[in-house]
Amino acid sequence: MTKSNASKELIYIAKSPNNIAKRFSGFIINGFRFHTKSRERFRKTQNSGVVVVVDEVPYYGVLTDIIEIDYYRLFKVVMFKCDWVDIKSPKGLRKDANGCTLVNFSKLIHTGMSLQDDPFVFSSQAKQVFYVQDPKLNEWYQVIHKKPRDLYDMGVNSHFEDDDDTYTQCMPHNTVASDVERNNWVREDIDE
Numbered sequence: 001m002t003k004s005n006a007s008k009e010l011i012y013i014a015k016s017p018n019n020i021a022k023r024f025s026g027f028i029i030n031g032f033r034f035h036t037k038s039r040e041r042f043r044k045t046q047n048s049g050v051v052v053v054v055d056e057v058p059y060y061g062v063l064t065d066i067i068e069i070d071y072y073r074l075f076k077v078v079m080f081k082c083d084w085v086d087i088k089s090p091k092g093l094r095k096d097a098n099g100c101t102l103v104n105f106s107k108l109i110h111t112g113m114s115l116q117d118d119p120f121v122f123s124s125q126a127k128q129v130f131y132v133q134d135p136k137l138n139e140w141y142q143v144i145h146k147k148p149r150d151l152y153d154m155g156v157n158s159h160f161e162d163d164d165d166t167y168t169q170c171m172p173h174n175t176v177a178s179d180v181e182r183n184n185w186v187r188e189d190i191d192e
Helices: 008-015
Strands: 022-024 026-029 032-035 049-054 057-071 075-085 093-095 101-104 120-122 127-133 140-145 170-172
Touching: 008 057, 026 075, 032 057, 032 127, 049 140, 057 101
Parallel strands: none
Antiparallel strands: 022 057, 026 032, 026 170, 049 057, 049 127, 057 075, 075 120, 093 101, 101 140, 127 140
């Protein structure tokens, strides 16, 4: 592959990512605030529930790790590692009498134990859900879907509808202040 017939992004992907990756315990994307399961262990809030829809089939999981992969500062990719419920088995996913979705986290798939397992998804694909434990069946959890914060349906189609950058902008939850551009907000053009 020569540089004349390949884009800059494709060349950097072919080189493979930088050997150093960043790990986060929280991440904000698409109007959702995600935390890893270990971060929320002693908290009363729950932000580790994840759902990814593939070919109209929802996959439910719990976020266990957030990894940012750097392609030599040209671009970065954030991946979510999750424990995924076995949705193909009635022991992992079912509907109750009211039509609510119930999941069982003792029945997992894509655990990373075998080569064909893939516990990772792009952060931009994830939506947030909450899991509420069933009071009668302790190992089953009801799925509660959540709407994103600060995103509003304006009801108007625009020419920006196909612009993926609008919906995939993201920022790590624990951004270091030194990485943020510093502006001088003091007027220096006035004599005292």
